[in-house]
Amino acid sequence: MQTDQHVGANPPEEDPGLQGADGAQPRRRIPASLPPHSQAAIAQRMNDVPPRSTPGVFYTGSHQSIHPSGWRTRRHIKRKNLRQTLHTISLSERIGTGTLLPMAASVFSTFLIMVLIFVTVVSFINATHERFGDKITTFEDILPKDSTRIYDAHGKQIFQMMDQGKQTSEPLSKISPHLAHAEIAIEDQNFYKNPGYDITGILRAAIADMTSNKVVSGGSTITQQLIKNSIVGNQATMLRKLQEVILAPDISRYYTKEQILQMYLNTTYYGERSYGAEEAAHTYFGLMDTPTQTAAQQLDIAQSAMLAGIPSSPIARDPFLHPKAASTRMQEVLQQMYNQGYITAQERADAVTESLKPDFIKHGTPLNNRAAPHFVNYTLRELASDLHVKISDLSRAGLVVTTTLDLNLQNKVLKVAQKHIAEMARQHNMSNAAVVVLDQHTGAIRTLLGNIDPNNPKYGDFDVASQGYRQPGSSFKPYIYATAFDEGISPGETVEDGPLTIQMCCGLPSYSPHNYDQRYHGWVSYRYALQNSFNIPAVKLLLRTGVDKALNIAQGMGLSTYEGVPNYTMVLGSLAIHLIDNTSGYATFANGGIRVPPHAINTIKDQNGKLILQIKSHPARVLRKETAFMITDVLSDNDSRIYEFGKCSSLVLYETTMNQCYAGHPGPIRPSAAKTGTSNDFRDNWTMGYTTDVTVGVWAGNNDNSPMIDVTGVDGAGPIWHDTMLLAEQGQPIQPFPGPPDTLIKKTQTYPGKTTTDWHLIK
Template structure:
């Protein structure tokens, strides 16, 4: 028994004698994380740790009622105890021996301060013993007011707020000196469990704890019983309105969000980013980014009110995202990563699947009206090339030829979906779920017309894969992550890529796409720079209006997807009121972004010498010369349209956010009880 008493006492006093208690200001470690452009010099965003927004306040700046609320909540004997609780330590020791992680409790304010500021919250007997030693010594070296002041300036109150001053702004958007007793009790109540006791998300439990605090204030004579009876639970602010730990403007805020998501997928938590002083080097090219945003703003001037656009540029040789624009609201809806109906841009995947099965660009396809199930598909305005090569049909964006091509594939529309996924189109998207399929898990023939949803990033990535000779690189925003010591936590610079289709197939699609930029209202790139492009639109039901317009195009150095539409899926018009097509504003934005992004860079040529050209004798090939209805410049009205999806998804709209996109209206003269005909009839025939 003597040994059991003497040994712990000797250990305690030995530790006590050698332990140094630091000053409060020595305990704060404010390390800002920086999100940098690829030049490592241009700052895109910075993430200030919550402690970095902490403002030390003197104890006399904190209203007495607020201090007393904290004492009532956490340590009602604070001014009389020796800085530690022997009973609390005993409970923790027994819990450690019995393996009860929830054991413990009864920690004094001094112990809480020591735990949070010095020893951490690891569940171990040695850590608890260290906490006890430091708390005992601190209680002798510091005054009670000094301990309480340090505690109030460092304790976590939730909402990324460390310290009473930050908490006052986070919950009530006011200075701490202006807090009422009821508001002080709200803050004191959160200390026990900040996340689960936030009244914005758990009002019932938060108010129960608040009542406990007020009752405790009465118990320690800090509040009159009459005032307690009159107390009303105060209104707190929406946490989204008071969040200030991220500093980013415009679309850089959306880039920051994509970076955080990518880091989490790599095992680097948001807590590490928020507090670890990381240096995050992104793939964003600062000049390309600045030029893209400037070009978008210029091109959007004078356009239809409520019109939105998204731009994603990807390096085909690395997968790095070089420029990104999903909107100007740093915390708003990001259209560049959203699921959007892709229109005729999707025809390139049908062509890739066909070439992958041995087809040729020169194989002939009939462009007359065609049946898919019980529905008839036509070309906009009755356009036709008669029977022409599939390359010519792609240039003219003839729906009927590509429905026949889809039907000629060994696996039908599933082959189109599989090819799109191979090249880089995501298999699932937020707000959409699994992509490129009906509820039965299979796609319809209309997949080739872009009836399903994909994101601008997906489309830019897939074209980047084709532009890179069929080698896929995972799209990414982060090049490298280093901690405050210079240690590399993540390095994405050594990705060698994966070959997903043959070089012949990839080059064949690129060859077919090369005439399209010039064919689409003369949107060739400056200086004769070659490009591979495809326009696309999605019509709004049988209204004769379009709701989505695309331009997708690349060079060997850069692949860029441009989408134009509205948040609600409303009709879109050009600046003079006409129906908008991909060959209009989207193509103009694409050309401007590409020209400025590639200015003063080498003009590289596509390697289309290995393009697929083998013969194919599939079901819809036929004789005749390629050409037909080709013209020097395709008018906007001739661009082919895609049907609305059967079950369009509304993008998630965090507040404040644009209204969700509505399902495209469908109607017109159609036979009853024919879903497929209802889907297509009146959409392809305005």
């Protein structure tokens, strides 16, 4: 039984006398005690004095360590290691949070950017194809076309539009192979292998540009240059370069390399306003087409190398402006041709030697674009009207226009006009003339001479024939007479040539016409009055027909535009008109009352010879054939005009001189119908007339519209008309005018003051 023990008390002593006899350890005596929680024990301890507490901390348990030796050290080390591990884990977590997330974000952003770039590139490619795709299939059609060229009726070139440069295309077979080799060697050495673009070339150019700190090479292939010049434009931007690369394979799929090379050699710019090999060969070397070879076909190695060096910098390497730079570039081209096996070392050396000759570079003979300037301008206006475009749109339209002009005839007419004006200039103050020659059957303009001094810097470009408004004088009278004849009035009917006063309306003063000779001639026939150009009978006739009806007749015959106010004075030529319109009106008389509008163009073809338009005549009857016959009969009646003009005036087509004619030796006389006209104050002088073949109109006067001195129709414009008509009829048989229609009858009839025999309509 365990006894109560005070915490920290000494153990009870052992009694030695209690040891066993055998010397064994005696059993310990333990006094009896009450259970500590019993009521007796509690009561027994009530009077106990508690022992004094020993200073210090007392523990109820044993003070012996319950852990093995070194445990605390190991625990410290373990806890230290644990703290380091936790710190490492925490640090790793912090690093992971601060690094891996941004890294993941960067990777995601990069991926997103790549996706955006991919989408952008695909969209750009699609947009490029959508924008330019249709142009690929029509690439040949949208390439810059040749300069429009105009030829006369015999195939002689008279004009080439050059305001936007000059270009004449030739098939590849008619272009020197040396030029093709030179261009490939210097511009696109992998031309026959690449798909239209050359990545190595682009990188090579980029390196060269960065090395030089400037753009020294574009890296564009021949195909890309074609695309640049014809589709995407030549802006120096990365966007444009990308468009070239995108479209180049499409071009290569649609066209063969030979077709691409041909298009390039015909359209590339060689400077000096010259596009293509043909024009460049003429511009820099003076080469001309021969019956067997084109100019481009004649280019040798040296010439080809010189030309191939120009396109990359047309101004800086212009042989005329910068011969040293051009020569340096030419040698670079020759070196590349040698490196790529196109030429031998000897051919390279010979080419360099040739280029050093003084006449290696020489200007070609310039085209004479002033051969027929007024006719050309008229043709361009007509061409623009026929094609419904502006004249400026025609420059590089690739058109080949064949015209009605007989340049040889016009040159002869020009000399005739210049000679006559020179004779009249001093005494009569006459300085200029204009001439139109029409084929009345077809409307073809065989000659259109706007003035006699086309190169005059002050007025040479002004075309009096088709642009100038001039008063026709008495040459307008046949339109009024035609109106009267159309209504049944006979040329034999008489009219009194006497004083006449017309009361004008609207507050205008009265009008009293007078004859040119300031005399009255009594009763005369209309035939006689017209042939002698009497004014008063013509005004009286207009009073009978009416202004409006006569004006309508004139307009229907070709006088579509005019300046002035139509009234009774217009029979004397007060309305200003164009010479070509007046000539067209007389051509209607010559053609039996059928009007064929004048035209300067026969055919329009493209540069490949395909017919675009062939001009067809559109004849229309605007006058009764009986009327046309009577006008012709009157105007060809030389006997009726002897009073005013004499027997051998310039209106009679004799082949000898006037003196010989009056001497009775006129030679063969070609039937003709003619009328003169002189405006007020002798400012304008006209002679109009026709044969069975052609109609000729001539105006003479001054460019500033100043008066001439004492000039009549037969003295001023008449001689020019006479000589022009003989030139136009040269080689043609002499033919009389056609006889009268069945609806006309010639009979004698008595009128007031006179009995005449003349033509009458059968009613």
